[in-house]
Amino acid sequence: MYTEFVGIALTFGLAILLAIPFGKFIAQTFSGEKTFADPFFNPFEKIIFSVSGIDPTREMNWKQQLKAMLGLNFLWFGLCYLVLLCQGFLPLNPDGNPSMSPDLAFNTAISFVVNCNLQHYSGESGLSYFGQLLLMFLQFVSAATGIAAAATVFNAMKERTTQTLGNFYNYFVKSCTRVLLPLAVVIAIFLAFNGTPMTFDGKDKITTLQGDSVEVSRGPAAAFVSIKHLGTNGGGFFGANSAHPLENPNYFTNCVELWAQLIIPFSMIFALGFYLKRKKIAYVIFGVMTIGFLLLVIPTVVSEINGNPALSKMGISQTGAMEGKEVRFGAPMTGFWSIATTVISTGSVNGMHDSTMPVSGAMQLLAMMVNAFYGGCGVGFLNFYIFIILAVFISGLMVGRTPEFLGKKIEAREVKIAAFIAILHPLLILSGTALAAHFAASDTEMGYWLDGKASGWLNNPGAHGFSEMLYENTSSAANNGSGFEGLADNNPFWNILTGILLWLGRFIPIIGPVAIAGLLAKKKFIPESSGTLKTDTTIFGIMVFAVIAIIAALSFFPALALGPLAEYFS
């Protein structure tokens, strides 16, 4: 048990420690400063820019940036959709896996484009290697989209008045080449050495000790698993995701994979501090996020260690709640991972979230409902930015001054956008869940949408079933991608419903912060005076935390009460 905690502490600590220099590197990359890495990357990037005809020095305003971002993403969605529909006939399909159904292809394409990777299929039987490779590419570009959008907002937060915010393609390409690729290569090699397959051959046949012959799926998994964590994607190569022994062979690889999903979200926060030359603001943001994270982690780990009270009542002794967990990771690590993966929008799992204790389930849900503690690559900060704007507005009024954030006045237009984004998340989750709950409650015959009646998608009745539906919608709207896995979700109803939630839950929360930042950047810069509210103080951090807790968390209180809380008190 003791070593398990050491593993958690070391991984977490190392992620923070390395995020600071890496954050500095990211800041230098986006501000165009010279770095030690320039000689390696410049020629490589030059080729990309000249082949694609991009002029990385062409300045764009915020609207042009968003157009570029949306254009790229639509293109990939179209491409991916077509490939998944036809993968059965395309090359690199040694296992002869079939093409996807239109609704599953729709869901899968969206979910990889939006950095969610909900995966209503199982990689072993549902995807060809060609499909897997394309999805791996998307795991890069979707993460880079988030990082590039954050870079745009960083640029807008500088102390000056400007229309233009740099070049989106430049940010985007550099996010891939300088931030994601180098780390991905290192981690992939590490995983390959630890037993994760990296091959284009088909299934392997082995004979077990009992003498049975078993077919084992493999493929170019090491590369896939590496970027799935770095890019906070979470889309597993195999159906069981990081609980699969080939995807996550041992405790050590588990720590590395955990570290890989923490490093970029952490670094982005520190990068903000270096970029603006206001380190304190980064520390405050990081502090608020960390406190939020720990408040979710601690109850989870404690409840997982304590084990299942129902089993204890039966007089069975347990080392933590081990149902649905891998023995090689143990209860605390799985509990910690489950919060890390939901707080950060990775959504990769190394155990069944469906089998975790009700408190853990509530915490996992809450982590995705808040969706602003660390968060996904780039977008985590963007979500947090919305809460900063709201907190600045309310606390600005509280100190008797028209609210300002980093020298820019927050006025009706910015509040309107921020409020809209803050509403969107509960709107998507609650309305999606309401729709599903409505059908399940009346047990409607679903026709095209589902074979049979609506209750057919539930594996568990009552409160737990409700949690499953709530979880699926939350995971989609938060672009997380983890599943409670109790739900029968590969059917037109869930594929299309979650597909829509994914799309809206991804792009609107990117458009909003970029628009606010763009509008603020255009405004007159007001130098700080002693009457100005400082945003890099502990007290402001507390304010932001309170805003998050009350706006983001409380609106889900009734839903949580009917799901995991009802289970917990039972």
Next chain:
Amino acid sequence: MNNKNNLFERDQLKVAFKQAFVKLNPAVMVKNPVMFTVEIGTSIMAFVCGAILLGHQGEGSFLYNFIVFLILLSTLLFANFAEAIAEARGKAQADSLRRTREETLAKKVLSDGKIEEVNSSFLKKGDHFFCEAGDVIPMDGEIIEGLATIDESAITGESAPVIREAGGDKSSVTGGTKVLSDRIKVLVTSEPGESFLDKMIALVEGASRQKTPNEIALTILLAAFTLIFIIVCVTLKPFADYAQTPITIAAFISLFVCLIPTTIGGLLSAIGIAGMDRALRANVITKSGKAVETAGDIDVLLLDKTGTITIGNRKATNFYPAQGVSFHDFVEAAVLSSLSDDTPEGKSIVELANQMNTDIGLDVSELTSRISESIKFTAETRTSGVILKDGTDIRKGAQDAARNIAKHAGNDFPIATSDKVTTISANGGTPLVVIKNGKVQGVIELQDIIKTGMKERFERLRKMGVKTVMVTGDNPLTAKFIAEKAGVDDFIAEAKPEDKMNYIKNEQLQGKLVAMMGDGTNDAPALAQADVGVAMNSGTQAAKEAGNMVDLDNDPTKLIEIVEIGKQLLMTRGTLTTFSIANDVAKYFAIVPALFITAIPALQGLNIMGLHSPESAILSAVIFNAVIIPLLIPLALKGVAYKPIGASAILKRNLLIYGLGGIIVPFIGIKLIDLAVGIFV
């Protein structure tokens, strides 16, 4: 002027009570999205009550539903009452000003030159009227002939009469003030009903009250909160269906009304009106609510030196005799030269000598008897003085004038005295040289006297984050000395009107908000350029038109008060918003378990307040939600106290009081109400 700070007066309460019902009109309510949704909820409850009376089942007892309906209705009435009482107070304040001008007779000058007595309300812009001693001035206007002493106490509360005369910067008169002496001819400068006061009254009455930018932004945020809770409540229906937990309409609406920010929603407009009312109580008329709000954001404050920072007149502070002249002789000469000098400077010399009387034994009345002829100051000689009966010629004047006289008489100008003159100038003082029969006797030092308490006020402004700038016609050396002594942050020396303008523009270019006060016509462009321009009521019409506030007291330090009123206004909105939202935590814990407990008994664990029954829990929450509005009306009207302790410290303080307090108070309140309700249920 009624400056009493009684929050509620009987007749105002009566008016407000009536208005609370009048304002239920949905066409009026729709302007306030938060309260409008409450009104919709209330009407639904009325329908539910009706349906139960007609025999509808499944919504609980009629009594319970009816009580919920009544509480929701009173929530609305309380909110309307808050707005109405704020309006009534502002109106009463304005009326007491307006009353003084109603039914006054005006001596209107007809086109043929005859004078006709008409009611003041018949005067139009461009008309002329006469006013004599004892008359009340019927309308705002500008003196075009004559001079008069005027009692402005009806407006300013200041009993000392002031002089107003044609031409110059002191030509404007305000309706309602009284002429004490002389006769003036006045040009009416505003249409009836369009004077500043009338505009102000209209603002307070809400007829032309526009929402300020911050108010608009806050309304959007509150509307967003309302929307979130609409989503929460609407989606709860299928959730409850799934959990097989029927929820009554009363419970749905109660949950909704409790969660939306009704406290701030109900008090928002009252806070805005009260802000303008507070400005009026400080004797400042604002042309818009926005100006008050902007005042809270001011970064730079331009103040005239004379009359604002210093008491306006220089005062003698020291006598420095020249070599070979005794102190007694010099003071005697100085006093003699000033006895017939009526200027404040001259008087202050005699005053200072009198204070020293006991030390040097001067008899002023004896000295007066020695004078045969007094010589007035002229631009040519630039000296003034006396010729005594014995023929002695005593003069005083600036150094260069004195030097000329000495030179003519063939005398040297002593070097020690010359040095003294330089020192005095360097220290911001004005040196006056006294010459007796062409011989230099010594120097009198005159100093600007800085008003008491100014240093502390500037310190307070600095803590608020406001930079103070002194504007003066003095040379840079003098200006610097006074600026340091008074504790202002910057100064503009040898200022011409365009310098003020340029300074303002420059600061604004850097993104700062500038406030200034002015009275003269030549201040008008700068007043218009400044973000907050406060014109003195004694100033010219042009200045008053250009500024966005008028200070009835003509008190140049009033800006400090205005800045605080502006800050208070924003703070009150911010803190009550925080309080309102923080309240939700407790309300959730009261209502959510109550909704589900019958179907899922396990959720009793969420009932951390241990409320009596689901019905009493819901009733307690809505009662608390309703009652908190009238309880906070005094705070909304008076405003949250502002202390210049730095932004972070204020945030900490307000977050502790209104944030943490906002979380804790409803837990206690709801529990107490539940205990009381539990007795009946």
